[in-house]
Amino acid sequence: PFGKSRLxxxxxxxxxxxxxxxxxxxxxxxxxxxxxxxxxxNIKQFTGISSPYEPPESPDLxxxxxxxxxxxxxxxxxxx
Numbered sequence: 001p002f003g004k005s006r007l008x009x010x011x012x013x014x015x016x017x018x019x020x021x022x023x024x025x026x027x028x029x030x031x032x033x034x035x036x037x038x039x040x041x042n043i044k045q046f047t048g049i050s051s052p053y054e055p056p057e058s059p060d061l062x063x064x065x066x067x068x069x070x071x072x073x074x075x076x077x078x079x080x
Contacts, residue, residue: 001047003054021077022059029066 010018027048031039038046045051061080063073 001051001053003057006056019061019080020056020059021080022056022062023073024055024062024064025066 006020010020025033027039030048034040039049043050047053061077063076065073068076
């Protein structure tokens with residue numbers, strides 16, 4: 001959930017092999033889509049609820065799941 005962690009992953013994997021894909025959805029959308037109801041449990045350090053989330057500053061690809069269908073997101077990812 002943190003930019004620092006993503007940067008470390010990019011260094012480990014290598015810039016030429018690393019792609020940052022931002023699967024964009026609001027917390028409200030995640031709560032609505034949560035089949036295990038994790039968002040309504042009191043989980044410590046839960047990303048976006050009790051622990052912060054830092055959206056990527058300049059991802060290689062953004063898949064906005066609120067504006068785009070699941071099928072179209074999949075197609076876009078596969079094409080990428």
